Amino acid sequence: MSLLSPVIAVVLTAVVGAALFAALGKDPLSALQVFFLEPFHGTRALTELALKSTPLILIALGLALCYRSNVWNIGAEGQFLMGAIGGGGLALWVTTEAIPMSPWAFFPLVIVAGALAGAAWAGVVALLRDRFNANEILTSLMLVYVANYFLSWLVFGPWKDPDGFNFPQTVSFASQTELPRVIRGMRLHWGSAVALLAAGGMWLFLFRTFAGIQLQVGGPAPAAARYAGFSSHAAIWTTLLTSGALAGVAGAFEVAGPMGQLTPHVSTGYGFTAIIVAFVGRLHPLGCILGSGVLSMFLIGGELAQSRIGLPSALSGVFQGVLLLSLLACDTLIHYRPRWSGTR
């Protein structure tokens, strides 16, 4: 029944959606078709869906690890931005120095740059929690804003394109820094394969290694973990550094992939959306992949619903909310039975 709950939630969302469409005076069936089927229609649509999902998968994997271990990293957005700065900085350097290299040689380098930058940013959170017992929910969230301003400072200042009409953006990166494409003419890059590999790796780590078990015991039962001799310090560092690195790689892929330059608008809230993805996906690596697909579908479906049938853009936001609410409601109502009781 628990496994069914996401399915029930999606069905509920579709029903609520149909009612909404009808209320807006659109044919519910064709609207649902645009929302739920069109994003999967054709090669280009599928590659776009995979492209949109890639950063969400990477970030959500790291967050799933954190949340299973009772480490509440809310600042994946900041780690994503730092990864974008790391990867973008490397690409900018290769561009301005005109370093000859193949995109395939640049590919691993940009992964390392993004991972290091993201992990370093999450490392600050780990240090504050480990040394000063500072609440990681607050510190990680606040570091998002710091990262955002750091990115703004870079693109408004030292990294600004000198020929860009004073607009806050870097030069367009050279072709050797472009992530290799999966299919010619489509924007989907091999970073998406990296995201799938990361999901496999996370599954192995969580369910097939002793370290993974240790972390997960420490989450719900810290006292038991301490009694068994598992280090809570190690748990904080492992989870935060891993999730920071994954979010950083996602950021590096976004700038070296579809963007091709740094601007103040690198992220459209991936770090926060991924929190929803992680929970929709039951904090399970496979679930993270499916959850990313569902949320990307809502987003792309929302755009299509605008251009094809003239529905307002707020609708995809409403859909996300309805899905989340139904999921939480299903979970609660499956595990608990509401009892209406007056005074006894």
Added chain:
Amino acid sequence: MTNRSSPKFLALAVVFAAAGLTACGQKAAPPAPAPVAAPAPAKPAPLKAAFVYVGPVGDAGYTYAHDAGRKEAVAKLGDKVATTFVENIKEGPDAERVIRELATAGNKVIFATSFGFGDSMAKVAKDFPDVYFEHATGFRTSDNMRVYEPRIHEGAYLAGIVAGRMTKTNVLGFVGSFPIPEVLRNINAFTLGAQSVNPKIKTKVVWVGSWFDPPKETEAAKTLINGKADVLLQNTDSTAVLQEAERQHKYAFGWDSDMSSFAPKAHLGSCMLLWGVYYEKALNDVLGKTWKTGATKWGYREGMTDFVKIPDFVPADVKKKVEDAKAGLKAGTLDIFKGPITDSTGKVQLAKGLAADDKWLGGVTFYVKGVEGKVPASK
């Protein structure tokens, strides 16, 4: 409901917080959507045109003005065209997907209405040689992509004339988005307009780094008012600055659209963008097969900008001055940027007797004398 373990409860809290944050990230939701006009197909299939908006059509400012222009063009052209729009599109990778999708869906003309859509549009334009691409306020052109922009600094200049006479502190405030030439021109034109009636004018500028961010715009307005500014103008897309001026009993202007209804006491006039004339022309170009690449810069003379709704409490001689300036713009006898123009560091940027040409206007990276501070990160 007992026995709720604390991590689970935290999880719920976190998810809701995340949902809240995502919602914040998406900025204000647009109110009731305008139904897209889809006229019944006549004998020749209607020309399909699509508009990509950076904000919500309900922003009451920039995107609202574009959508009003779209509707106006549709009203004029009737069932010869069928238009759609996509609102709230972020500048960046999302824009490319949206523009490509619109081109694939059979639209023959696509309008992208924000500067930051340029790179995305250029990439798509290469792949669709028989679709026409129109980019507002951009600079990138190709065989099938051209650019258009209104001379909105004319509106800023006219607002400056009113501001220069209505200020008591002789300090004007300007809320800027990004320090690009378009915005710097507006700051400078606003200041020059004010100085034309009041040489003691100083202008203070606060940058918000966004085109549409009402909370930040409000903060910026507060900062300017604390700094003694009593008449404000903004180059951002919402009504926030005007509304803050209303709350604090100062003056401000509408920008992009008629915003008089948002602040009946503070509103001194609205700088209008009238995109409809251009949209009608562009669609007619495609219909009549006369579309040519290039750059269109239109102003008051062509009907693309205006300054309207000056309230009754503004003295008649000020209104007269505005009308005179408008007549000068219409006849082509008034040059807003005419030498000598000295920048805020004392350097002469335009020699005496010269009038600014489009090249000079496109390269404005300085403040004129009277604007305080330094252009961010200018070299």
